[in-house]
Amino acid sequence: METIFSRNKEEHPEPIKAEVQGQLPTWLQGVLLRNGPGMHTIGDTKYNHWFDGLALLHSFTFKNGEVYYRSKYLRSDTYNCNIEANRIVVSEFGTMAYPDPCKNIFAKAFSYLSHTIPEFTDNCLINIMKTGDDYYATSETNFIRKIDPQTLETLEKVDYSKYVAVNLATSHPHYDSAGNILNMGTSIVDKGRTKYVLFKIPSSVPEKEKKKSCFKQLEVVCSIPSRSLLQPSYYHSFGITENYIVFIEQPFKLDIVKLATAYIRGVNWASCLSFHKEDKTWFHFVDRKTKKEVSTKFYTDALVLYHHINAYEEDGHVVFDIVAYRDNSLYDMFYLKKLDKDFEENNRLTSIPTCKRFVVPLQHDKDAELGSNLVKLPTSATAVKEKDGSIYCQPEILCEGIELPRVNYDYNGKKYKYVYATEVQWSPVPTKIAKLNVQTKEVLHWGEEHCWPSEPIFVPSPDAREEDEGVVLTCVVVSEPNKAPFLLILDAKTFKELGRATVNVEMHLDLHGMFIQQKDLEAKME
Numbered sequence: 280m281e282t283i284f285s286r287n288k289e290e291h292p293e294p295i296k297a298e299v300q301g302q303l304p305t306w307l308q309g310v311l312l313r314n315g316p317g318m319h320t321i322g323d324t325k326y327n328h329w330f331d332g333l334a335l336l337h338s339f340t341f342k343n344g345e346v347y348y349r350s351k352y353l354r355s356d357t358y359n360c361n362i363e364a365n366r367i368v369v370s371e372f373g374t375m376a377y378p379d380p381c382k383n384i385f386a387k388a389f390s391y392l393s394h395t396i397p398e399f400t401d402n403c404l405i406n407i408m409k410t411g412d413d414y415y416a417t418s419e420t421n422f423i424r425k426i427d428p429q430t431l432e433t434l435e436k437v438d439y440s441k442y443v444a445v446n447l448a449t450s451h452p453h454y455d456s457a458g459n460i461l462n463m464g465t466s467i468v469d470k471g472r473t474k475y476v477l478f479k480i481p482s483s484v485p486e487k488e489k490k491k492s493c494f495k496q497l498e499v500v501c502s503i504p505s506r507s508l509l510q511p512s513y514y515h516s517f518g519i520t521e522n523y524i525v526f527i528e529q530p531f532k533l534d535i536v537k538l539a540t541a542y543i544r545g546v547n548w549a550s551c552l553s554f555h556k557e558d559k560t561w562f563h564f565v566d567r568k569t570k571k572e573v574s575t576k577f578y579t580d581a582l583v584l585y586h587h588i589n590a591y592e593e594d595g596h597v598v599f600d601i602v603a604y605r606d607n608s609l610y611d612m613f614y615l616k617k618l619d620k621d622f623e624e625n626n627r628l629t630s631i632p633t634c635k636r637f638v639v640p641l642q643h644d645k646d647a648e649l650g651s652n653l654v655k656l657p658t659s660a661t662a663v664k665e666k667d668g669s670i671y672c673q674p675e676i677l678c679e680g681i682e683l684p685r686v687n688y689d690y691n692g693k694k695y696k697y698v699y700a701t702e703v704q705w706s707p708v709p710t711k712i713a714k715l716n717v718q719t720k721e722v723l724h725w726g727e728e729h730c731w732p733s734e735p736i737f738v739p740s741p742d743a744r745e746e747d748e749g750v751v752l753t754c755v756v757v758s759e760p761n762k763a764p765f766l767l768i769l770d771a772k773t774f775k776e777l778g779r780a781t782v783n784v785e786m787h788l789d790l791h792g793m794f795i796q797q798k799d800l801e802a803k804m805e
């Protein structure tokens with residue numbers, strides 16, 4: 280297991296031709312680009328947590344039935360400083376870096392002071408984002424790094440905080456039908472307020488401003504005040520429908536006072552996150568046209584979530600699906616110390632990821648009786664009006680044991696049927712991926728022994744008429760010695776294997792990624 284999670288992986292910047300078995304669809308042309316942690320020790324120092332590792336980008340290029348693999352470490356400032364010092368010198372969420380013991384007393388004092396308001400890492404290891412024809416590696420700090428999707432070369436560093444007052448931003452932005460980005464970030468104690476800021480980055484800039492970056496045209500859509508000045512909620516993603524933005528303010532919170540003193544106290548930033556199981560989880564809906572928040576207060580019981588799956592509107596309700604936990608054991612499970620060879624027995628989640636559907640009656644009868652269920656759709660999800668005017672929502676359970684969900688993005692924000700995800704049981708051993716029909720709750724699986732499939736990505740076939748017409752791509756790391764990893768191509772409809780492209784390298788387990796169609800790569804080159 281040590282190999283899978285914590286062994287440093289080599290980069291392969293030159294394309295390696297994969298051995299293709301089976302029949303790949305001829306229309307499948309483009310690049311699957313993915314991101315995740317690849318280096319966990321530098322010199323004699325080791326990160327504490329798997330989500331801290333240095334970003335290793337990798338890609339599979341599909342060209343006329345052939346597949347080429349390459350991988351390259353993101354040359355972030357963090358990477359360069361660490362490699363030059365041959366030790367971890369930049370703090371990550373789960374690992375606080377301290378000055379070299381050989382530094383003089385003034386350098387040490389300066390380092391302590393500068394950490395009160397830290398310069399965050401640009402080790403963007405979580406996801407890939409597209410703005411216009413450009414691609415960025417993303418994390419959750421204020422920094423993103425432009426990359427070349429073909430060579431995986433690292434380009435400019437962009438600081439969101441130069442364009443919008445945020446200290447943190449999600450690595451799961453949304454895209455509207457014109458390709459504009461909608462994202463959210465947290466502004467911590469700025470001008471005496473802590474708020475969640477929704478912002479839009481246009482996909483293109485007007486012709487006469489072509490030299491300017493699209494970040495200069497960034498617009499704030501709306502701000503939602505945090506319920507607590509010093510304890511904003513942590514969030515990893517949000518949802519959108521045609522008319523609303525769905526934001527969940529969960530009782531999994533960052534303690535700002537603890538964060539500001541973490542360095543001096545000798546603890547990591549992750550220890551400043553805590554789950555308040557006695558608190559409520561608040562749902563916020565922002566009207567995308569008026570940019571105003573819906574004033575009714577909707578809430579549910581305490582939960583922890585990382586991934587929204589999808590959301591849509593139906594007959595005056597907003598329906599949204601999420602992967603939820605009853606506690607924060609997921610983050611704790613990924614401490615590298617716990618991912619040792621016996622981790623399957625010793626490292627177990629105390630809460631299984633559960634796919635929950637909430638059905639929120641935005642338009643409801645204002646004179647409805649207290650205690651009555653306001654949901655008018657055929658679902659077991661409920662929304663009950665309370666004395667103080669707030670509405671208490673309880674979900675319908677769609678399925679248990681899935682994570683890293685993806686949908687056909689053409690159906691994002693719309694009524695949909697299918698989720699593709701990795702299966703998770705009580706320990707982080709994904710032996711399968713799944714296709715869940717959220718309407719019938721039927722599940723199809725793909726799995727093979729010793730195989731660790733990554734987040735499955737749906738790619739629609741050209742002129743697809745049905746939601747699941749296309750393929751599903753997943754990188755499969757194999758934990759059996761002498762067996763090479765491969766990219767698996769499944770028919771999305773049947774979930775049967777169409778082919779696999781095997782590459783004889785030691786591949787890393789990754790987090791998220793995107794498929795870039797050949798036509799989009801060509802548009803970039805023009």
Ligand SMILES: CC1=C(/C=C/C(C)=C/C=C/C(C)=C/C=C/C=C(C)/C=C/C=C(C)/C=C/C=C(\C)C=O)C(C)(C)CCC1
Binds near residue numbers: 330446538585788
């Ligand atoms: C990968 C496998 C699985 C599932 C994995 C899942 C569900 C991964 C979720 C990943 C998440 C939530 C990653 C979040 C990373 C956040 C980072 C790196 C944040 C960095 C923030 C920093 C440095 C900011 C500091 C800010 C401060 C201090 C604010 O003031 C399974 C379980 C499906 C199977 C195994 C493989």
Ligand SMILES: [Fe+2]
Binds near residue numbers: 451585
């Ligand atoms: Fe994520």
